[in-house]
Amino acid sequence: MSGDCLFCNIANGLLATEFLLETDQLVAFRDLHPVAPTHILVIPKRHITSLAHLEDTDVTLLGEMMLAIKELAEELGLEDGFRVVANTGADGGQSVHHLHFHLIGGRSLQWPPG
């Protein structure tokens, strides 16, 4: 854990953020600035800076994160579809440098993004 990392602090329960899901490896919570009726962030508890920093040993963690997203989408009624986004690095528009997947849905989403 990095004390300077916002999402490490959230994952460690230091910000009183309500979790929609928590396992040994990950937590999910609502985005502070939702861009759609449903906007959830799924993050690993362990600090990983971004998708670009994943290692071979993170395969199981990634699988668990994807299955968590699928389960959340089902629970939240996103049967008409949803989008999963991992902004990565400066050009990818990443603002919090702790790996996270955005789960976005609840309205018809446009493509391509800006």
Ligand code: AMP
């Ligand atoms: P990104 O720009 O892909 O790095 O996404 C970071 C996301 O974190 C943004 O959508 C922010 O709205 C969200 N965010 C920042 N601070 C918080 C917080 N304290 N609780 C929940 N979401 C947050």
